[in-house]
Amino acid sequence: MSAPPAVLADRDAELSGAAVRRLTRRATAARADTTVAARLAEAWGSLVSVAIGVAVLAGTVASLRERVTLAGAPATATVLPAGVTAALAAVLALAGLVVALDRLGPVSSTPAAAAWWLPLPAGRRDLLRGELGRVVAAVAGTAAVAALPLALTLTDAPSLGGVAAVLAGTAGTAAALVGAVALGQTRGGGGRAAPVAGAVAVGLAAAAVGSATVLAATGGGELPPLPGLPAGWAVLPGAAAVLLLAGALAGLGRLGAGQLRALGATSQYASASALSLDTRDLGRALAARSPREPRRGRRFPRVAGAWQAVVAADRTALGRSPWHLGQVAVAVAVPVLVARTDGLGALPVAVWGACAAGWALAAVAAGHPARQAQLVPALDRLLPLSAAGVTVARAVVPLAVLAVVTTLTGLLIGVAGGTPALWTGLCAATAPAWAAAALRGAFRPEVDWSGPVVSTPMGALPTGVGATLVQGVDVGLVGSLPLAAALVSGGPTPLWLAVQLGWSVLLCAGALALVARRPSGPG
Incomplete structure (x- = not known):
């Protein structure tokens, strides 16, 4: 392939980094099929999309500010x-x-x-x-x-x-x-x-x-408030x-x-x-991290069956990932900080949204071993366990992690209220739903690019892509609806605690059944 004339004109020039970059730009421009008008149209479209996004976000923040101004008594101190x-x-x-x-x-x-x-x-x-x-x-x-x-x-x-x-x-x-x-x-x-x-x-x-x-x-x-900036x-x-x-x-x-x-x-x-x-x-x-020599070795605990081996492997995989352990710590902090913030703590929707965001972050962290297993599904099929047995074994570690996260969240939020036990129990009752969300998100199907697509500001996307991407978090959000109802109605009660626990366990069982019936192909 011959080089463009603009590139050949500089063949006797001194070779330097700036000259190489200049030659690359000229060669790219000489062979480019995009016109100036097309580039201007693309830039205009991107600018309009950004302006729309900024306007929507500004309206959302302004609406939240008005709600904070008109809010009543906070759910907790x-x-x-x-x-x-x-x-x-x-x-x-x-x-x-x-x-x-x-x-x-x-x-x-x-x-x-x-x-x-x-x-x-x-x-x-x-x-x-x-x-x-x-x-x-x-x-x-x-x-x-x-x-x-x-x-x-x-x-x-x-x-x-x-x-x-x-x-x-x-x-x-x-x-x-x-x-x-x-x-x-x-x-x-x-x-x-x-x-x-x-x-x-x-x-x-x-x-x-x-x-x-x-x-x-x-x-x-x-x-005390933060001092003003000079x-x-x-x-x-x-x-x-x-x-x-x-x-x-x-x-x-x-x-x-x-x-x-x-x-x-x-x-x-x-x-x-x-x-x-x-x-x-x-x-x-x-x-991803660059490979480093571990500081000390770790031994697997004794196991008496295949399902215990799965649990031990998941626990070890999560323990060797400080990135995800940090996510778990932040997941506890997010809802507590929102509930303790002046103004936001008086908005039930804000408190519930912070709980959902924090617990979704914890579900992502707890689903790390399952996502590793999703990469090589043949390993799970080599185990002497049924599909349902593997799914239940994979759910043990996420359930333990989410139980700790939700229990701490409820305890820290309700410690200054009159019903700390109900706050702790109500939040802990959502753990089964979020544990199922962790597995459902880890084993969700790949996005299908072989079907029809739709035009969006981000480019062509497959139809139904939103339904695929929210698989996992949907179970957690729906499973936390009784918590939202309790916040709106004035606070946790024994009735809402029972409803939350029953609803969360029911959704967990249904979601795990769907995960166990996932296709045998990769993903």
Whole structure:
């Protein structure tokens, strides 16, 4: 295949990273079939979609704020100012961003680029500079767009300067995080930022939950609100981003080809999983770690049967995944923090939604061993157990995990109320439904791309894709409806406790029966 004239014109130019990137852009443009008009139309469509999303989110936040203003008495003692909870939510979001950057690599190389670019005798720093710039622009732009509706609706009288400061500070913070992770990557610290960020997020969430519970139980009043930000605060994240990105750029030449290829393969795997709407593979990509020698060996406990072997293997798989254990800790903290927050604690819908979100996160963590088994279904069929027996054995660990999570949630929420035992029992009664949700989500069928598709702002998607993606969480949400009714009607009662337990067990049995009858093919 002959090269385009624009590329041949530079054949005698000095080979450098910038020259290679320039030649690549020219070659791509010379063979591109997309016209300028098509690109403008695509950009306009993307802009309209983003504007619609921002407007919908802003309307939702404004509606929630009005409900908080008109809310009555809280379901339990509220001791957290809204600003403290919002700051903690921001820390959790930033920790998630650091984890994603560390797992996928702010600087990586796709297999195609690694095969062509990396062996060239060109400066690697100039070759990779564009990749880092694209990641910074994407992360900072997404963070600013996500912060826009919050900046417009969370202040009483939003001004142009105040909104601009929030957007600039958010974008600068996101860019600084990219620079910090990239700097650590260039200094051989790749894979270390995610555990640190997760530990900080879990520690802060646990500290906030502990402080709120103690204050609520002892009647010690509210936590003091956070101090206001000084004028010009938005300049600090931007300055930090400039310094960190400059250090990262200076060290791009030290990155090895093997590390770039590995991160590029993981990023491509995650991108393909997101485009194919396979959230299980996306979770596997984000949870992947570079192989390290374990600190100490672990022995399996003695087992007396096949089902006990399944339970022991699931327990070991979950215990060797600190990522999912951290999810379990955050899952307990989320509903407690919402229930203890001033304003939100008086909204039954907000408290129930926080419980559902936290327990769904715990169900995802508890379903990790089942998702591993879904990868190789032949292993389960080698066991001397029926399909129903394997399903029941796989449900033991999720049921134990969800029982602990829901019981702690109910205990921490109800400790300052008049009926802590009813709160604990009502929340714990939802555990069977969420345990079944963990298995149903792990063994749900793959998205069927062979049938008809529909056009959406995200591209062509198969019909019925929504029904496939919600398999699992649907059981948990429906199984928690008696809890929602109890919150709306004034609080937990023995009748609602009995209804919740019976309804949850019934749904659990039905969902596990459907899982046991899953097709024999993969997934």
